[in-house]
Structures are given as C-alpha cells and as structure tokens.
Amino acid sequence: MFVTQNVYQLSGRRGARPWGANTFLLLDKSVTVVDTGLGGKAASILNEVSRLGYKTSDVAYIILTHHHTDHVGSLAELKKATGAKIMAHTADAPYIDGSLPQPGPARPKWLAMMLSPFGRMWASTPAEVDKLLNDGDELPMLGGVKILHTPGHTPGSICLFIPQEKLVIVSDLLSNRSQPGLPSRIFTADMAQEINSIKKLAGLDFDIMAFGHGRPVLREAHEAVTRLAEKLESKREV
Numbered sequence: 020m021f022v023t024q025n026v027y028q029l030s031g032r033r034g035a036r037p038w039g040a041n042t043f044l045l046l047d048k049s050v051t052v053v054d055t056g057l058g059g060k061a062a063s064i065l066n067e068v069s070r071l072g073y074k075t076s077d078v079a080y081i082i083l084t085h086h087h088t089d090h091v092g093s094l095a096e097l098k099k100a101t102g103a104k105i106m107a108h109t110a111d112a113p114y115i116d117g118s119l120p121q122p123g124p125a126r127p128k129w130l131a132m133m134l135s136p137f138g139r140m141w142a143s144t145p146a147e148v149d150k151l152l153n154d155g156d157e158l159p160m161l162g163g164v165k166i167l168h169t170p171g172h173t174p175g176s177i178c179l180f181i182p183q184e185k186l187v188i189v190s191d192l193l194s195n196r197s198q199p200g201l202p203s204r205i206f207t208a209d210m211a212q213e214i215n216s217i218k219k220l221a222g223l224d225f226d227i228m229a230f231g232h233g234r235p236v237l238r239e240a241h242e243a244v245t246r247l248a249e250k251l252e253s254k255r256e257v
C-alpha cells in the first residue's frame with residue numbers, strides 16, 4: 020500500500036510464510052529500501068520494486084531502523100542483488116555487520132539467559148554497513164530524510180522523518196495494535212530510554228506515522244504521540 024504519494028509499504032503480514040517487519044520503499048529518482056523483513060525476502064522486495072516501475076539497479080540505498088532480525092533478515096541478499104549502500108545507526112551497526120552477536124529477548128532475565136546459547140536461531144547473515152548514521156543527519160532523498168536517534172528498543176534505533184511527506188517512520192519505537200503504544204517489553208532493551216525517545220518524537224511535526232509492524236496511522240498521528248508521551252510521563256511520576 021502507498022502510505023504517502025512517494026512512500027510504499029510492503030506489509031509484514033501477507034502470504035502463508037512469515038515476512039517479518041514491514042519494508043518501506045522511498046520512491047525518488049532512485050529507490051531507498053527501509054528494512055528488509057526476515058531472510059529469503061529479497062526477490063519479493065525486488066518484485067515490488069519492478070511492479071512500481073523501477074529497475075533492480077535503481078535500488079541505491081538500504082536503511083535499517085535497528086538491528087533486529089525481522090528487519091535485517093534479507094539485508095545480505097538484497098545487498099548482493101542491488102549493490103545498494105547500507106546505512107544504519109552507529110550503535111546498532113556492530114550487530115548488523117556481525118562484530119557483536121545479535122541479542123535475543125531482553126527480558127525476563129531467566130529467559131534471556133536460557134536462550135543465550137541459541138543465538139544463531141535469530142542471527143541473520145551479517146552485512147557490512149557502508150555509512151554510519153547519527154542523530155540529526157539528513158539524507159537527500161524525497162527532499163530530505165532526517166534521522167532521529169531514538170534509543171530504547173535497541174541502542175541504535177532510529178526514526179526517519181520526511182517533512183515533504185509529513186511522515187515519520189517510527190519502526191519499533193512504537194507498536195500499533197488498536198492505537199500507538201509501547202513496543203514488546205520482551206524485545207525492548209531499555210524501557211526508560213524508550214520513553215524518553217517517545218517524548219523526543221513528540222517534538223517533530225508530522226501527520227502520518229508508519230510502523231515496523233501493522234498498519235500506518237494516516238492522520239493526526241502527532242496528536243496520538245503527544246497523548247501517549249503525556250500518559251507515560253504521568254505514570255512515571257506516580
């Protein structure tokens with residue numbers, strides 16, 4: 020589905036086999052892929068690229084919102100097929116290029132410890148990160164994509180703010196079940212940081228919000244984030 024005129028979402032939930040997280044295509048002179056789903060999805064992503072009128076060689080960049088396997092699973096295959104430049108935040112890059120093992124569930128502690136020997140189960144094929152991203156960076160596609168560092172879910176989680184489209188891609192900073200809320204506690208590394216990051220997000224000016232999982236919010240998304248940030252703040256004060 021089209022989230023905005025120039026941003027296309029490949030739903031994380033289609034077909035019989037699990038896809039993983041949503042993949043986004045930023046459609047400009049070239050194509051930027053944001054997140055890559057689980058492993059084995061490169062061909063399906065490139066099918067959509069061609070259906071939208073672009074060639075495989077038009078895929079110039081791949082941006083990862085964070086290091087979780089359901090977002091970076093097809094990264095290595097997609098890099099091989101396209102030669103695109105890979106970008107991720109400095110703090111998550113070591114988990115993507117394989118210098119650090121991808122951690123499993125963050126809590127409960129006993130589960131994290133029990134599962135730690137089985138890290139390969141959720142490890143993805145490592146891929147070299149070509150460009151490290153940091154808070155405040157601006158990339159040239161779609162009139163400017165601003166990088167907001169929003170740690171918590173992982174240390175190097177980022178949101179992509181695209182003012183021209185009035186859109187922010189928040190990935191797993193927020194979930195969207197019936198309304199925007201906190202992501203899974205099990206897979207979120209630092210909840211206190213996470214809440215600060217949601218407050219930081221509320222400082223941006225956007226209408227539309229797209230998530231790592233589930234459907235986008237197509238209007239008044241900023242109001243929803245402000246309400247959530249206030250609710251989390253009042254809970255914290257109790």
Ligand SMILES: [Zn+2]
Nearest residue numbers: 040089191231
């Ligand atoms: Zn996810």
Ligand SMILES: [Zn+2]
Nearest residue numbers: 087172191206
């Ligand atoms: Zn995640």
